[in-house]
Amino acid sequence: MGSTSVAESAASAMSFEELVExxxxxxxxxxxxxxxxxxxxxxxxxxxFLQLYFHLEEMDSPVHIVFWLRKVTANRxxxxxxxxxxxxxxxxxxxxxxxxxxxxDEWVNLRLRRLIASLPERQRMIVILRYQEDLExxxxxxxxxxxxxxxxxxxxxxxxxxxxxxxVEKRA
Amino acid sequence: xxxxxxxxKNALRREEPRAGFAGRVRARITVQEKRTRRASWSSLPRLRxxxxxxxxxxxxxGVSYRHDQVERARxxxxxxxxYVALRLAGAKMQLAELKVRHLSE
Amino acid sequence: MKRIYxxxxxxxxxxxxxxxxxxxxxxxxxxxxxxxxxxxxxxxDKSMLGLAAKFMKDDNDQDSVQINxxxxxxxxxxxxxLEFKNPGEFTEADVEPVRAQLQGPEWSHVVDVNNKxxxxxxVIYMRTVNGKSGGLVIFAEEPTELTFVQLxxxxxxxxxxxxxxxxxxxxDVHTPKANPEKPNGATAEKP
Numbered sequence: 001m002g003s004t005s006v007a008e009s010a011a012s013a014m015s016f017e018e019l020v021e022x023x024x025x026x027x028x029x030x031x032x033x034x035x036x037x038x039x040x041x042x043x044x045x046x047x048x049f050l051q052l053y054f055h056l057e058e059m060d061s062p063v064h065i066v067f068w069l070r071k072v073t074a075n076r077x078x079x080x081x082x083x084x085x086x087x088x089x090x091x092x093x094x095x096x097x098x099x100x101x102x103x104x105d106e107w108v109n110l111r112l113r114r115l116i117a118s119l120p121e122r123q124r125m126i127v128i129l130r131y132q133e134d135l136e137x138x139x140x141x142x143x144x145x146x147x148x149x150x151x152x153x154x155x156x157x158x159x160x161x162x163x164x165x166x167x168v169e170k171r172a
Numbered sequence: 173x174x175x176x177x178x179x180x181k182n183a184l185r186r187e188e189p190r191a192g193f194a195g196r197v198r199a200r201i202t203v204q205e206k207r208t209r210r211a212s213w214s215s216l217p218r219l220r221x222x223x224x225x226x227x228x229x230x231x232x233x234g235v236s237y238r239h240d241q242v243e244r245a246r247x248x249x250x251x252x253x254x255y256v257a258l259r260l261a262g263a264k265m266q267l268a269e270l271k272v273r274h275l276s277e
Numbered sequence: 278m279k280r281i282y283x284x285x286x287x288x289x290x291x292x293x294x295x296x297x298x299x300x301x302x303x304x305x306x307x308x309x310x311x312x313x314x315x316x317x318x319x320x321x322d323k324s325m326l327g328l329a330a331k332f333m334k335d336d337n338d339q340d341s342v343q344i345n346x347x348x349x350x351x352x353x354x355x356x357x358x359l360e361f362k363n364p365g366e367f368t369e370a371d372v373e374p375v376r377a378q379l380q381g382p383e384w385s386h387v388v389d390v391n392n393k394x395x396x397x398x399x400v401i402y403m404r405t406v407n408g409k410s411g412g413l414v415i416f417a418e419e420p421t422e423l424t425f426v427q428l429x430x431x432x433x434x435x436x437x438x439x440x441x442x443x444x445x446x447x448x449d450v451h452t453p454k455a456n457p458e459k460p461n462g463a464t465a466e467k468p
Contacts, residue, residue: 020194028189039178049197132184153314250329253319257356261426264417268388268399
């Protein structure tokens with residue numbers, strides 16, 4: 001992964017685009033699952049890559065880039081949510097009967113995503129980092145700059161809350 | 173992982189942004205670079221002179237850059253700490269205010 | 278000679294007023310922190326506040342502008358916040374040393390709320406030196422939370438109140454947070 005400067009060559013420019021294409025799903029999904037808003041998530045994701053472009057020389061390795069992207073996306077998403085005072089409402093609207101098993105899965109996913117988006121910010125980001133990115137508590141703690149104990153307890157509380165809310169909805 | 177966690181993993185699988193995302197990022201970079209260049213061109217003679225100095229003191233510039241990185245990290249961390257502090261302060265003040273309202277009702 | 282002493286005293290008093298008075302947190306809180314589920318520690322002196330303000334200027338939104346104005350008034354921000362899984366993790370012996378430091382003539386209670394039913398106590402202290410505001414301490418004791426916030430500098434409660442609608446805290450939050458073991462739909466956001 002070569003470093004780039006403002007007066008970069010076409011070859012360097014292409015490699016940054018490849019970097020974007022490689023990591024765009026991760027960055028976009030972190031923001032989207034947190035904000036539950038595609039437009040807001042795209043804006044955050046663009047901002048993150050714009051920032052990466054101008055900080056590329058600080059990156060030591062591909063691993064560092066991934067860590068940096070996750071950290072900055074997490075922070076930007078949290079800032080964006082606070083700016084908008086956004087907390088997704090959990091709708092218990094009737095979503096209609098799924099027509100097929102695949103549709104049923106998608107229906108479950110949609111409801112779970114809405115439940116996740118209604119969690120308090122820190123719990124929400126911890127859940128997303130755990131289950132979207134498959135990170136261990138110690139990695140999440142380093143990324144969010146909190147203690148491992150905090151991550152574990154917040155994760156536990158979030159799962160209790162999600163199970164309960166998902167269970168209540170099923171009975172309804 | 174238990175079945176519920178598997179459901180969570182499934183619900184949180186990565187998704188691609190709208191097609192052309194990389195192109196949109198590139199477009200924003202171009203706009204930002206133009207803005208930077210415009211600022212540079214307006215003081216071109218001084219810029220040439222400053223660049224000459226920078227070339228001569230390349231090692232010092234590198235050290236200074238590293239210092240800026242450290243300062244940026246410290247500054248961002250301090251900023252986050254300010255947010256934590258003010259959020260807690262606001263929350264506990266609200267709690268007190270609610271209690272006062274409740275007692276006066 | 279007497280005039281020199283008088284001038285020196287005035288200068289010293291003014292200097293002391295301008296300087297902060299940081300409340301010391303007892304070492305027993307470190308042991309409490311080890312038991313806590315969530316710990317927030319903030320120690321920002323004037324230089325760190327200046328650094329934070331510098332990076333907040335980049336954000337350019339209304340909140341950051343307001344915060345920057347506030348930071349300009351402060352000498353320091355000190356926070357200790359502990360959240361526990363169960364009630365009863367801290368005792369009077371843990372909180373009394375902090376309260377004792379806030380009994381001096383410079384400190385006065387502006388809000389003192391003690392709800393014996395819910396066992397929640399919130400006290401807000403103001404520091405006044407030579408008629409001028411010298412800072413604010415918010416000390417909240419809840420069944421599973423202990424919070425100490427000191428904003429050292431020329432600040433008044435209106436400065437904080439103006440910010441209470443930001444950072445995800447709605448201006449009219451209705452209830453204290455629910456017990457995390459029994460969540461309900463009205464759970465307030467955790468910091």
